[in-house]
Amino acid sequence: MICRKIKANLADLLLDPESVPAEVRSHVKDCTECSRELASLEATMNLMEDWQAPEPSQYFDSKLAVRLREEQRAEPAGLVERLRARLLFNSNVHLRPIAVGALALLILIGGGTYADLMSSHSGTPAKTSATVEDLKSLDDNAQVFQQLNALDQGDQNDNSGSSNNDL
């Protein structure tokens, strides 16, 4: 019998020896390599049996319950409140509008360059209206981003003295 075939049965041999054919069991008993393999598998399984997930802190449940009750009381908050909470929760959020703005600028520059190339090749006067429109919308977006940032920073200051974040 080939050892490679036996090895597929080693786990069954450990967990439920009766399910393994008698010839497999007798081979493992006689073959040094297969019995060594079986011993190593058994050692691994014993290790996994001893491994235990760490217990959470004894205050975890009560802290979580307090937080849940707070959230339930705060539920009627409007959309603005929930947005502010989300902004607070994600500490890097004030970087995101900047990234979006930079991306928009890159697209704008890329698109403008492409339009210039096209117009110089065809000889027709450059159409700037689309670019101007883009610039306008970019300006509007920048204002929205500034407002979001002000909201974010103002909120962080408001909550610096509270004890809500000690979970």
Ligand SMILES: [Zn+2]
């Ligand atoms: Zn063998």
